[in-house]
Amino acid sequence: MQDFAGAFTLAFSLLASFDADLYEIVGLSLQVTLSAVLIAALIGLPVGALIATTRFPGRGLVIVVLNTLMGLPPVVIGLLVYMALSNAGPLGVLRLLYTPGAMIIAQALLVTPIVAALSRQVIEDRHGECAELFRSMVVSWGRAIATLLWDARAALLTVALAGFGRAIAEVGAVIIVGGNINHVTRVMTTAIALETSKGDLALALALGIVLLIVAIAVNGAVSALRAGTVPASHV
Amino acid sequence: MPLVVEGLRYAIAGRPLLGPVDLRLDHGGITAVMGPNGAGKSVLLRLLHGLVRASSGRISWAGRALDDGIRRRQAMVFQKPVLLRRSVAANIDFALKLRAVPDIAGRRDELMRLARLDHVAQRPARVLSGGEQQRLAIVRALALEPDVLFLDEPTASLDPAATLAIEDLAKTVRDRGVKIILITHDAGQARRLADDIVFLHGGRVTEHTPATRFFERPASAEAAAFLAGKIVL
Known part of the structure; x- marks a missing residue:
């Protein structure tokens, strides 16, 4: 119990003292994860909308594969990105390995199936309500997609949050492609893994608490944004 | 846009739901489509608006086959507003x-x-x-x-005041020259609004007559039974 109490005290003292190293790690964590979620949204939302609104042979199989990819182990993603970005890999020329860029790529690959699969379900439900209206009004496919995405924006923000939660908490992919280099690629989860391996469990736990506070802050900010822009009756 | 329907049929998995239907509707006014549940009223409306594809037969609006250009001159309001x-x-x-x-x-x-x-x-x-x-x-x-407005039971489950407001709106729209094709189960509403009645039973048009004649002397036994409040199967 003393360890837990000490960890909480340490976590808040780190935050209150504006520890430069801690804030650098928190900042990089947010930068990597928010960038990855943004990329995943830019790819995953149109893909989800496309699958939700079209019928084609093998669609059921595509949905099964997409849903399965939501559970892809981060270490597998990390390994694949590592192989692609290493000097011997096809993208080695980009020299991205052990940079935040590599970490963003890995997390984007991890989150994109989540955004695509969940948004597919959200948009398909809404499309079921509106499909006949759109046909009646002779709405083009592109405009129908844009309308569905806008109408489902509240639910899609929650989808993005699910992706954020998955990315900010994962360690397997970023430690493989980022290497946990101090002041370069160290993020919250890799720092926790490092402190745990060093036996400094109190500091590791304190960092975990900070990570939780950061996640709560981001979720709270998005919820406030949602409440401000999307009335409950539009949800 | 006058409407001509010839030999219209609609079936799902070989099971006929409508037809053969032959029908002519003039420009303007309100046409009420009546009939018991399952008679094919909503299917007919969706076929006329091009929301579903006919199994066979021909639909032409002002001499033109139904295409996106024609459909842009039409609009539809569903029973449950979307x-x-x-x-x-x-x-x-x-x-x-x-x-x-x-x-x-x-x-x-x-x-x-x-x-x-x-x-x-x-x-x-x-x-x-x-x-x-x-x-x-x-x-x-x-x-x-639109030149043509389809209304699929627009007052189902509304109270009398709300129904009256919808009916007033429909009359205003009709007076502006928009043709209205209205599905209703409410004989009173059809009497208040319609210029002519299309009565469907078992997927076929059993009669299409001016509203006054329909309510005074329905030509088909099914329509007469429907207006008499009997259960028409």
Whole structure:
């Protein structure tokens, strides 16, 4: 119990003292994860909308594969990105390995199936309500997609949050492609893994608490944004 | 747009749901489509609007086969209004932008006044009452500037006051030269609104007559039984 109490005290003292190293790690964590979620949204939302609104042979199989990819182990993603970005890999020329860029790529690959699969379900439900209206009004496919995405924006923000939660908490992919280099690629989860391996469990736990506070802050900010822009009756 | 329907049939998995139907409707006025549940009224409306494809037969509007150009001159209001998750004004704007109507704000205000919704312009459409939602659906359809308006039981489950408001709106729309094809189970409503009646039974048109004659001397036994309040199977 003393360890837990000490960890909480340490976590808040780190935050209150504006520890430069801690804030650098928190900042990089947010930068990597928010960038990855943004990329995943830019790819995953149109893909989800496309699958939700079209019928084609093998669609059921595509949905099964997409849903399965939501559970892809981060270490597998990390390994694949590592192989692609290493000097011997096809993208080695980009020299991205052990940079935040590599970490963003890995997390984007991890989150994109989540955004695509969940948004597919959200948009398909809404499309079921509106499909006949759109046909009646002779709405083009592109405009129908844009309308569905806008109408489902509240639910899609929650989808993005699910992706954020998955990315900010994962360690397997970023430690493989980022290497946990101090002041370069160290993020919250890799720092926790490092402190745990060093036996400094109190500091590791304190960092975990900070990570939780950061996640709560981001979720709270998005919820406030949602409440401000999307009335409950539009949800 | 006068309508000519010849030998229209609709079947799903070989099971006939409608037809053969032959029908001619003139330009303007209100045509009420009546008949018991399962008679094929909604299917007929969807076929005439091109929402479903006929198994066989021919539909022509003003001598033209049904295509997107014709369908842009039509609009449909469903029994359960489908509203976009945005404000009343934004729902109307959506339709006005679709047809690239000039002076969107002016036209929107005019339509909201017509439906007596101007006081709830910025309210989310989904919090309106059932009658208000249906009036919004109708004026949003009018924003498409249709020549033909299909109404699929627009007053089902509405109270008398809301029904009266919808009927007044329908009369105003008709007086502006829009042809209305209305499905209703309510003989009183058909009597108040319709110029002619199409009576369907078992997927076939059993009679198509002027409304006054239909209510005084229905030609078919099914229509007579329906008007007498008997259960028509």
